Amino acid sequence: MPQFAYLFERFPSFGQTFCYREVAELGRQGITPPIFSIRNPKDEPPQDWDPRIVGRVHYLPEEKELLDEVHRASKKRKLTSEVVATLDKWGRRTDFLRLYQAAYVGLRLQKMGIHHVHAHFAGMAARTAFWIGKFFPISFSFTAHANDIFTPRDFEIGLDKLVDVARVVITETDYAEKFLRERFPSRADRIHRVYNGLDFAVFKRANFASAPPLIVAVGRLIAKKGFADLVRACRLLKERGKLFRCEIIGEGPLEQELGGQINQLGLQDCVGLPGAKAQYEIREHLAAASVFILPSVIDVEGGMDNLPTVIMEAMAAGLPVVATAIGGIPEMVIQNQTGFLVPPGDAVTLASAIGPLFDDIGLARRLGEGGFQRAKELFSIEKNVRSLLALIDPGNNYA
Numbered sequence: 001m002p003q004f005a006y007l008f009e010r011f012p013s014f015g016q017t018f019c020y021r022e023v024a025e026l027g028r029q030g031i032t033p034p035i036f037s038i039r040n041p042k043d044e045p046p047q048d049w050d051p052r053i054v055g056r057v058h059y060l061p062e063e064k065e066l067l068d069e070v071h072r073a074s075k076k077r078k079l080t081s082e083v084v085a086t087l088d089k090w091g092r093r094t095d096f097l098r099l100y101q102a103a104y105v106g107l108r109l110q111k112m113g114i115h116h117v118h119a120h121f122a123g124m125a126a127r128t129a130f131w132i133g134k135f136f137p138i139s140f141s142f143t144a145h146a147n148d149i150f151t152p153r154d155f156e157i158g159l160d161k162l163v164d165v166a167r168v169v170i171t172e173t174d175y176a177e178k179f180l181r182e183r184f185p186s187r188a189d190r191i192h193r194v195y196n197g198l199d200f201a202v203f204k205r206a207n208f209a210s211a212p213p214l215i216v217a218v219g220r221l222i223a224k225k226g227f228a229d230l231v232r233a234c235r236l237l238k239e240r241g242k243l244f245r246c247e248i249i250g251e252g253p254l255e256q257e258l259g260g261q262i263n264q265l266g267l268q269d270c271v272g273l274p275g276a277k278a279q280y281e282i283r284e285h286l287a288a289a290s291v292f293i294l295p296s297v298i299d300v301e302g303g304m305d306n307l308p309t310v311i312m313e314a315m316a317a318g319l320p321v322v323a324t325a326i327g328g329i330p331e332m333v334i335q336n337q338t339g340f341l342v343p344p345g346d347a348v349t350l351a352s353a354i355g356p357l358f359d360d361i362g363l364a365r366r367l368g369e370g371g372f373q374r375a376k377e378l379f380s381i382e383k384n385v386r387s388l389l390a391l392i393d394p395g396n397n398y399a
Contacts (some may be wrong), residue, residue: 002033003107004116004393007132009124011037015220016042017279018196018309019120022388023053023221025197025381031389034112036060036105038124045251045276053066058108060101070103072077078107083135090200095127095155109138116140116167122148127157130165141168141392143194146306146327149176163187168391170194172307172329194327194388196307198380203316205372208365212243212291212356216319218282218310221252221273224303226295226324228254228261232347233295233354235265240351242358244270249285251276282310286317290364291303291357297344305329315375320367322353332378 012020027048027050040059061069074084083103090096105128109117117132119125119142129140142162152159163169163184169191171177181188215234219225227248234246248258248271255273262271277285286292292314296305307328311327314321315332321339323329333339340353357364389396 002393003114003395004118005034005036005112005114007105007117007119007125007129008035009121010039010041011035012047012049012054013041013051014122014276018335020049020053020195021197021199021381024050025199026389028055029382029385032056033047034058034109034114036108038101038128045278047278048280049366050320060104063097065133066100066104070100073103074108079103086134087341093156095157095347098124098128098157101128101322102135103340106132106136106138109137114138116392118142121145121150122162126162126166129154130157130162133165139167141166141170143172144176144180145172146176147259147303147304148236148344149180150304150306150327151302155338160184163191167192168192170388170391172196173331175328176306192391194391195378196309196312197382197384198312198316198375198379199381200316200376203283203313205318206287206289206368208361208368210245210288210289210290212245214288215244215246215291215293215354216249216285216289217247218249218285218297218313219252219294219308221248221250221258222299223254224297224298224299224305224345225250227258227294229297229345229347229350230293231261231265231271232266233351234267234271236268236347236351237355238270240355242355244290246271247285249275249277249282282313283317286314286319289314289317289319291354292319292321292339293350293354294321294323294329295342295344295350296324296329298326298399307332312375312379315371316379318365318368318372320357320364321371322350322357332374334370334374337367338374339367 035057037057039058117129117140119129122144126142132138133140174193177193180191298304304326311332321333323333325341325342334342342349342353
């Protein structure tokens with residue numbers, strides 16, 4: 001039986017499919033840890049989640065019910081005097097709900113005989129796990145991703161305290177591992193890289209039969225994805241006489257702005273914003289594509305991509321990838337082997353990298369095959385989940 005539980009801010013979530021895949025692969029291997037989620041995802045595009053996984057999720061109550069539940073446990077002396085004193089002292093200071101959520105989850109973990117909790121992101125769930133570790137004899141670990149480490153928000157229990165207390169810190173790339181080890185040298189030995197993983201069986205291979213060629217990009221419509229540069233590159237490609245279609249799949253606050261840019265540049269006939277799509281629909285779009293583009297940039301607050309899942313998915317579909325040398329992306333995209341890397345914010349170079357993939361299908365296929373083989377080598381979910389287990393639940397022999 002697993003000796004750990006999961007704690008998520010929201011699960012399962014459209015924007016965090018890597019978390020869902022991790023849990024699903026554990027289940028495929030016969031490992032089903034308890035799952036707690038602070039929030040119940042709402043108003044998200046419909047997905048083909050496995051109802052057996054969703055049915056295992058224990059969603060925490062809303063604020064009033066949560067506080068009532070913890071106060072009842074206190075009156076029944078289920079919480080130690082130290083925990084009660086900490087709750088009283090903290091009062092209604094910022095992030096006070098993390099303490100109550102910790103008490104709520106910790107009591108249930110104790111009852112289950114669970115001695116470790118793993119969170120994703122150095123955010124709300126990790127801060128709750130921090131307090132679980134303070135209140136109960138339960139250790140915690142977390143997987144750090146991108147903005148949660150590159151531009152962490154200012155909380156009293158911040159990234160420094162999380163790294164200082166966590167038993168293990170997982171991150172997704174060599175780039176992020178180096179970043180964290182250099183920032184927290186005294187805790188470097190507990191920081192480890194484990195790549196996210198994919199189930200390659202669900203991906204169809206691209207056949208490069210689209211006429212005209214199809215560019216696919218996927219991501220939230222936010223500044224750090226650099227989609228404005230892709231739209232500008234499409235204008236340059238059109239001016240050079242290239243015939244193509246481009247679909248930028250996703251939703252977000254820049255949808256109206258990008259739509260206006262597309263109209264202003266006269267690209268309505270070849271560039272579309274089809275909105276968010278379910279995972280199976282994204283796989284269909286990738287299989288029909290000729291090239292995948294992710295022109296990520298560093299936003300004004302320092303936020304940037306680290307290991308974009310969509311690049312992994314494109315590689316699994318055997319597509320050449322054109323992306324920027326941001327975060328851990330160069331660990332995925334190898335110049336002239338799996339695709340092309342271009343400078344961030346450079347629409348001219350981006351267009352120049354895309355054009356040859358339209359003209360030379362053999363080049364596109366060769367790069368796509370290189371990406372597929374690299375993805376299989378680095379992003380096997382079966383292998384990577386076992387690496388994760390060895391770090392967060394070392395007492396169990398899952399072999």
